[in-house]
Amino acid sequence: MECVFGLVGNGFAIVAADTSAVHSILVHKSNEDKIMVLDSHKLIAASGEPGDRVQFTEYIQKNVALYQFRNGIPLTTAAAANFTRGELATALRKNPYSVNILLAGYDKETGPSLYYIDYIATLHKVDKGAFGYGSYFSLAMMDRHYHSGMSVEEAIDLVDKCIMEIRSRLVVAPPNFVIKIVDKDGAREYAWRESIKDAGFVSA
Structure with a gap:
């Protein structure tokens, strides 16, 4: 029951993902970070088969670093997205x-x-997007509440609404989520949402 979703606000982009590593009816861990920092100003969030997800995102991360090492300049976000799409x-x-x-x-x-970017190498630039079973609910919430030029506080509030909706609507809902943000100051972890600790979502 994976879920990865993100949106673009006023001067930043934010991505959230569940942290469950599951196989069939078994939960192997609940602190799996599915959002990788590609470089100082890029994040890549992935869902899918665990082996493919880890291997492919690490492959992209190393190649982005290799390009910067060889050329002395980092790839733009658009270039990194097109490279990722090409490899897929x-x-x-x-x-x-x-x-x-x-x-x-x-x-x-x-x-x-x-x-x-989906598994059959479709690439689109979007203001908001989601993957996984949770996308049914997170996309609905973002369609209703998203607007261009959102502040960080508004975006985090919308992310929390999406997480609450996923938890209340999915039969087997992931308990924990990680939220990361990228802006002019760089890519970084913003907060975790742990179901045991965050009744009512204590602000990050």
Whole structure:
């Protein structure tokens, strides 16, 4: 019952993901971080088969770092998204990865952006996006409450509403979520939402 979702606000992009590692009816761990920091100003959140998710996101992270090492400049968010899409498209015809990705970043020239990349290498620049069973509810909440130019406080409030909706509507809802943000100050972890501790969502 994975769920990854994100949105773009006024000068930042924010991504949230559940932290459950499950197989069939078993929960292996509930603190799996599914949002990787690609570089100083990029985040990549992924859902899908655990092995594919970890292997592919690490592969993208290392190649983004390699490009910056070789050329002395980092990839833009758009370039990183297109590179990721190209690698998925190449693998699709050989040994496909079962992985869906939200790539968020911040560039000085263009500001924050969010890219939707699915397992069959579809790429779209979006203001809000989601993957997994929780996407049915998080997308509905974002359609209702999202607006361009949201402040960080408004975005976090909307993320909390999405998490509450997922927990109340899914039969098997993930208990914990991690929230990360990227803006002009860089990519970083913002908060965790742990079901045992955050009744009513204590502010981060």
